[in-house]
Amino acid sequence: MSTSHTPGNGGxxxxxxxDEICVVALAEAFxxxxxxxxxxxxxxxxxxxxxxxxxxxxxxxLTDTIAYAIEGNLPLGGxxxxxxxEAYMPFRSIFDQVWSGKRHVVMGxxxxxxxxxxxxxxxGDDYSHPKVQLLGMRGAPGNVINHATTYWVPTQARSFVxxxxxxxxxxxxxxxxxxxxxxxxxxxxxxVTDLGAYDFETDDxxxxxxxxxPGVTLKQAQEASxxxxxxTGDIPESRHPTDEELHLIxxxxxxxxxxxxxxx
Amino acid sequence: MAxxxxxxxxxxxxxxxxxxxxxxxxxxxxxPMSLVRAILRSDLTDLHVVSYGGPDVxxxxxxxxxxxxxxxxxxxxxxxxxxHFRAVRQGGLLPDFMELDEGAFYLGLMAAAHRVPFYPTRAxxxxxxxxxxxxxxxxxxxxxxxxxxxxxxxxxxxAAIIHMNRADxxxxxxxxxxxxYFDDLFxxxxxxxxxxxxxIIPTDDFLKEGPVxxxxxxxxxxxxxxxxxxxxxxxxxxxxxGRDEAFQRDYAATAKxxxxxxxxxxxxxxxxxxxxxxxxxxxxSAS
Numbered sequence: 001m002s003t004s005h006t007p008g009n010g011g012x013x014x015x016x017x018x019d020e021i022c023v024v025a026l027a028e029a030f031x032x033x034x035x036x037x038x039x040x041x042x043x044x045x046x047x048x049x050x051x052x053x054x055x056x057x058x059x060x061x062l063t064d065t066i067a068y069a070i071e072g073n074l075p076l077g078g079x080x081x082x083x084x085x086e087a088y089m090p091f092r093s094i095f096d097q098v099w100s101g102k103r104h105v106v107m108g109x110x111x112x113x114x115x116x117x118x119x120x121x122x123x124g125d126d127y128s129h130p131k132v133q134l135l136g137m138r139g140a141p142g143n144v145i146n147h148a149t150t151y152w153v154p155t156q157a158r159s160f161v162x163x164x165x166x167x168x169x170x171x172x173x174x175x176x177x178x179x180x181x182x183x184x185x186x187x188x189x190x191x192v193t194d195l196g197a198y199d200f201e202t203d204d205x206x207x208x209x210x211x212x213x214p215g216v217t218l219k220q221a222q223e224a225s226x227x228x229x230x231x232t233g234d235i236p237e238s239r240h241p242t243d244e245e246l247h248l249i250x251x252x253x254x255x256x257x258x259x260x261x262x263x264x
Numbered sequence: 265m266a267x268x269x270x271x272x273x274x275x276x277x278x279x280x281x282x283x284x285x286x287x288x289x290x291x292x293x294x295x296p297m298s299l300v301r302a303i304l305r306s307d308l309t310d311l312h313v314v315s316y317g318g319p320d321v322x323x324x325x326x327x328x329x330x331x332x333x334x335x336x337x338x339x340x341x342x343x344x345x346x347x348h349f350r351a352v353r354q355g356g357l358l359p360d361f362m363e364l365d366e367g368a369f370y371l372g373l374m375a376a377a378h379r380v381p382f383y384p385t386r387a388x389x390x391x392x393x394x395x396x397x398x399x400x401x402x403x404x405x406x407x408x409x410x411x412x413x414x415x416x417x418x419x420x421x422x423a424a425i426i427h428m429n430r431a432d433x434x435x436x437x438x439x440x441x442x443x444x445y446f447d448d449l450f451x452x453x454x455x456x457x458x459x460x461x462x463x464i465i466p467t468d469d470f471l472k473e474g475p476v477x478x479x480x481x482x483x484x485x486x487x488x489x490x491x492x493x494x495x496x497x498x499x500x501x502x503x504x505x506g507r508d509e510a511f512q513r514d515y516a517a518t519a520k521x522x523x524x525x526x527x528x529x530x531x532x533x534x535x536x537x538x539x540x541x542x543x544x545x546x547x548x549s550a551s
Binding site for chain 1: 290335336337338339344345349350353354355356358361363364365366367368370385386387388389390391392393396409410411412413442443444445446
């Protein structure tokens with residue numbers, strides 16, 4: 001294990017930047033997954049999945065986002081034909097994989113509430129005439145009720161809302177109303193934002209502060225939330241990348257810094 | 265053996281206003297665009313389109329051809345949300361729609377293909393998918409587990425249109441790209457199915473083009489075959505061609521302005537034939 005970098009005076013975390021802290025926090029969401037299809041959406045989550053496999057979770061399966069599961073450390077935007085294909089994963093197989101349960105997805109969440117209800121479908125009260133049409137339901141309803149789900153929220157202050165306009169991915173209060181067999185695979189593993197990492201390891205299924213990124217106070221995280229954050233015990237600082245992880249993020253997976261464009 | 269070759273306009277002549285029409289492909293990938301444009305320039309109206317939507321849904325809804333769309337999503341892939349469809353939704357201009365989880369959509373296709381009324385799934389439980397679609401019902405397992413599941417209804421279709429890389433004149437179809445998507449299910453679900461292909465070849469030549477598992481559309485489910493080189497343009501149709509991203513950007517930009525959209529329709533989408541479209545495309549790439 002290489003030594004961690006420590007924050008300096010050059011910024012909030014010295015030479016380690018926020019995007020790298022977020023990549024590591026998302027990679028941590030996959031810890032313990034073993035032989036699972038890791039299916040991240042977005043550049044920071046994709047780097048996180050590849051980073052987890054390259055370091056502490058070597059058995060993860062990852063796709064090239066087209067139709068193949070691939071081996072090796074493919075850079076972001078790299079040519080999948082340079083990689084070794086280990087399995088055929090057309091869309092139909094992805095859905096089969098969803099329902100079989102051996103999958104952990106990372107999706108975005110333009111709106112998310114304290115019970116983990118996610119909305120990336122549309123903004124506005126009238127679904128037949130939305131103020132802003134977003135992605136629609138996509139795969140969220142099926143993903144979230146069938147297997148592990150993590151959300152990536154680059155701007156917490158915009159996304160942590162009191163209530164969502166549409167439930168695309170159901171949260172803990174929504175599935176609590178279902179009979180037990182229907183909710184047995186529901187598992188929102190983690191929410192990673194620009195301020196911290198959150199989970200639902202609480203008795204009442206509310207969003208708990210798991211760690212805060214370097215330099216972020218609980219007060220700041222609370223002010224960037226439209227609901228009360230659940231706190232249990234001391235809140236650790238989010239883990240810093242190791243030297244090996246920094247090398248992989250900066251030199252191997254994303255040398256051109258595409259990941260930084262998700263913070264806007 | 266029947267020779268099922270037809271033109272785009274002959275296919276459209278067999279369709280009627282009010283019909284439910286399934287459209288194969290996925291987002292901006294291997295869409296039967298020459299047939300979609302033939303529908304656009306026809307007087308067909310009041311359609312119910314069933315699709316993993318891309319520019320097919322964007323074009324037909326923006327042109328006011330649809331009374332209803334059943335979809336898993338509507339995307340141009342490299343542009344995550346179809347901008348014409350976004351404008352239609354935000355304008356409240358689509359009379360009716362059924363938006364489903366994209367995996368659940370696969371089950372609606374499969375139920376129609378297999379002629380059963382529904383397939384069950386957990387997808388939708390706890391989400392707004394049920395509240396937004398009051399016609400969706402749940403079922404309780406008849407076995408001891410007693411689990412409640414969403415019953416995704418069969419997407420019964422009057423007609424389906426799909427685009428393949430190769431076909432023979434009898435209606436057998438071959439895909440040569442990485443993914444067939446759900447086109448085999450669309451073919452089975454359609455009361456009538458029309459298949460366009462980049463090239464119609466002798467049956468003997470199929471295995472020169474690709475391995476046997478690429479022969480996924482059997483002629484029992486195909487009523488008409490249209491030879492349409494560049495028939496999926498501007499969506500991708502690998503290995504024959506990739507997506508025409510420049511053209512797609514031009515198309516997407518016209519969603520902002522009704523005049524630009526009308527001009528684009530005249531210039532490209534409502535040309536009198538696929539041949540005219542191809543000729544104009546060649547001029548564009550030469551300039």
